[in-house]
Each structure stands twice: as C-alpha cells, then as structure tokens.
Amino acid sequence: MKVFLAAIVFVGLAVLLLGVNIFFFHRPFPDGEISTNPEMRKRGIKCAKQEELELLQERKGKKVCDGNFSNACGSCALFGKE
Numbered sequence: 273m274k275v276f277l278a279a280i281v282f283v284g285l286a287v288l289l290l291g292v293n294i295f296f297f298h299r300p301f302p303d304g305e306i307s308t309n310p311e312m313r314k315r316g317i318k319c320a321k322q323e324e325l326e327l328l329q330e331r332k333g334k335k336v337c338d339g340n341f342s343n344a345c346g347s348c349a350l351f352g353k354e
Contacts, residue, residue: 293299303309306319318326 288295294301306312306317307322
C-alpha cells in the first residue's frame, strides 16, 4: 500500500511540475499539428494529406500508369506488360 501511495504522489507531482507553464502562467499548449506548426513548416515537414494532394496535382492530366514501372507505378507490374 505504501508503494501505491508513493506512486500516486510521484505521478501527481510530475503532472503538476510538467504543467506549471500551462496551469499557472496560462501559456498556450505547444502546437503539435503538422499543418499549423510554424517550426515544422520552416523545416519543410508536411503532413501526409498535404503531400498526397501535391502528388495528385503533379499527376493531374496523366494516365494512372504511363508504363514506366517506376516506384510510383509499381503495382502496374502485376497487371501490365509481362
């Protein structure tokens, strides 16, 4: 029972100390969203949805598979030329 109470006190203290800036100074919680975080934008990190949309825009007007069997068209090897 002593170990359980010590663990509860330790976890409570850790949460309190980790949340000092948020609880007492009312600073905003760090932004973890990739698409809205300015530091991630500065480093060129994009979310998967944004990258997928950019790739689709690049392929706009092209056939689904142009027959070159590149990595972007790897699944065509199963159905295309043999």
